[in-house]
Amino acid sequence: MEMKDEDSSSSSKSIIRNKGVKHLCETGIANVPNRYIFPAPQRNNEEDQVVSNLSGLNLKLPIIDFAELQGPNRLQVLDSLAKACENYGFFQVINHGISNDTIGNMIDVSRRFFQQPMEERSKFMTTDVRAPVRYGTSFNQSTDSIFCWRDFLKLVCHSMEDSLPHWPTSPSDFRDSICEYAKENKFLFLKIMEAITESLGIVLKTTRNDNDDIINDFVTKEFENGSHVMVINCYPSCPQPKLTLGMPPHSDYGFLTVLLQDEVEGLQIQHEGQWITVEPIPNSFVVNVGDHLEIFSNGRYKSVLHRAIVNSKKSRTSVASLHSMPFINMVRPSPELINEKNPRRYLDTDFATFLDFLSSSELKEKNFLDSRKC
Numbered sequence: 038m039e040m041k042d043e044d045s046s047s048s049s050k051s052i053i054r055n056k057g058v059k060h061l062c063e064t065g066i067a068n069v070p071n072r073y074i075f076p077a078p079q080r081n082n083e084e085d086q087v088v089s090n091l092s093g094l095n096l097k098l099p100i101i102d103f104a105e106l107q108g109p110n111r112l113q114v115l116d117s118l119a120k121a122c123e124n125y126g127f128f129q130v131i132n133h134g135i136s137n138d139t140i141g142n143m144i145d146v147s148r149r150f151f152q153q154p155m156e157e158r159s160k161f162m163t164t165d166v167r168a169p170v171r172y173g174t175s176f177n178q179s180t181d182s183i184f185c186w187r188d189f190l191k192l193v194c195h196s197m198e199d200s201l202p203h204w205p206t207s208p209s210d211f212r213d214s215i216c217e218y219a220k221e222n223k224f225l226f227l228k229i230m231e232a233i234t235e236s237l238g239i240v241l242k243t244t245r246n247d248n249d250d251i252i253n254d255f256v257t258k259e260f261e262n263g264s265h266v267m268v269i270n271c272y273p274s275c276p277q278p279k280l281t282l283g284m285p286p287h288s289d290y291g292f293l294t295v296l297l298q299d300e301v302e303g304l305q306i307q308h309e310g311q312w313i314t315v316e317p318i319p320n321s322f323v324v325n326v327g328d329h330l331e332i333f334s335n336g337r338y339k340s341v342l343h344r345a346i347v348n349s350k351k352s353r354t355s356v357a358s359l360h361s362m363p364f365i366n367m368v369r370p371s372p373e374l375i376n377e378k379n380p381r382r383y384l385d386t387d388f389a390t391f392l393d394f395l396s397s398s399e400l401k402e403k404n405f406l407d408s409r410k411c
C-alpha cells in the first residue's frame with residue numbers, strides 16, 4: 038500500500054518517529070489514515086458478525102475449571118482439555134487461584150501506563166525485538182506494510198534480575214504489580230502444562246519436593262526456567278473500526294499464551310472457517326495453544342489463528358503472557374508421540390530461528406509454523 042503521510046518512508050528514523058495509534062488518537066482524528074486500512078476481505082465484515090451472533094451459544098469457548106482439575110474429577114477435565122486443544126486450540130480457565138486483586142491491579146496499572154504523556158511512554162521505544170522492554174505500535178513497525186490499531190509494551194519476565202532494572206518506574210507501582218502478576222501467571226502456566234502433558238498421554242516421571250508435593254519432572258525441567266514474555270496491548274477506540282484491525286490474524290510462537298482481557302470484546306478466533314468473538318468472562322484467562330505446543334504434540338494440538346478487532350466506543354486492554362522453554366532449547370515433537378502411524382511432522386526449531394524470521398518478514402498468518410513442517 039502506498040503511504041503518503043510523513044512517516045511513510047521505511048528508514049529507521051521514520052520508524053522511531055511513528056508514535057503509535059494512541060498518540061494519533063490524542064491528536065484528534067476523524068478518519069482512519071490510509072496506512073491503517075486493511076484490504077476489504079481482511080477486515081471485520083458485517084456478515085461474519087451476524088453469523089457469530091446468531092450461533093453465539095454453540096460457539097462458546099470450552100471452559101476449564103482449574104479447581105476441578107486439581108480434584109477427583111481430574112481425568113474428566115483432562116479429557117475436556119484435550120478436546121479443547123484439538124478442536125479449538127483455545128479454552129478459558131476459571132477458578133484458577135489468581136486473586137481478583139492481582140488481576141485488577143494488572144489491568145489498572147496497564148491502563149495507567151498508557152495514559153501517561155507520550156514522553157514517558159516513548160522512553161521505551163526501540164526497534165530491537167530482543168530488548169528487555171519495548172514500546173511499539175502495530176505488530177512489527179519495521180516490516181508491516183499496513184499498520185494495525187494497537188500499541189504495546191513488551192516485557193521480558195524471565196531472567197528478571199537482568200530485565201527488571203530496565204522496566205518503567207512510572208507509574209510508581211508498575212514494577213511491583215507486574216512482578217506479582219508475572220509470578221502467579223507463571224505458576225498457573227506450569228500447572229496447566231502439567232495437565233497438558235498428562236492429557237497427551239506422555240509418561241510422567243514424578244518426584245516429591247521438600248513439602249511432599251508431587252513434582253512433574255518433565256515440566257519442572259523444561260519450563261521452570263523457561264521463557265516468559267508479557268505483552269500489554271492497548272487498542273484505543275477507533276473512529277472507523279471496520280476499516281482496520283487491532284491485530285491481524287496470527288498464531289502465537291510459544292507453548293501456551295495465558296491472556297487476560299478486560300471487559301471489552303475484541304479477541305476473535307478462527308473456528309471452522311469463521312471468526313468467533315471470545316466473550317470476556319470477568320477474572321478468567323483465555324489460554325491458547327502456541328506453535329511450539331503444536332510442534333511438541335506433533336500436530337495433535339492446534340495453534341489456531343486469532344486476531345483482535347476494535348470498536349468506536351471503548352478502548353481495550355489485554356495482557357498476553359507467552360510461555361515456552363528457555364530460548365536456547367530446541368523444540369521438537371515429543372518422541373512419545375511419534376510412531377509408524379504418526380510420523381514426525383515438524384522440524385526441530387529454536388527461538389533464534391523464530392526471531393530471525395520475525396525480524397525479516399511481515400506477520401503473515403501461520404507462516405512460521407508452515408516453515409517448520411517436514
Ligand SMILES: O=C(O)CCC(=O)C(=O)O
Binds near residue numbers: 296
Ligand atoms: O488482545 C487480544 O485479545 C489478543 C492479543 C494477542 O493475540 C497477542 O498478544 O498475541
Ligand SMILES: [Fe+2]
Binds near residue numbers: 288289343357
Ligand atoms: Fe496472539
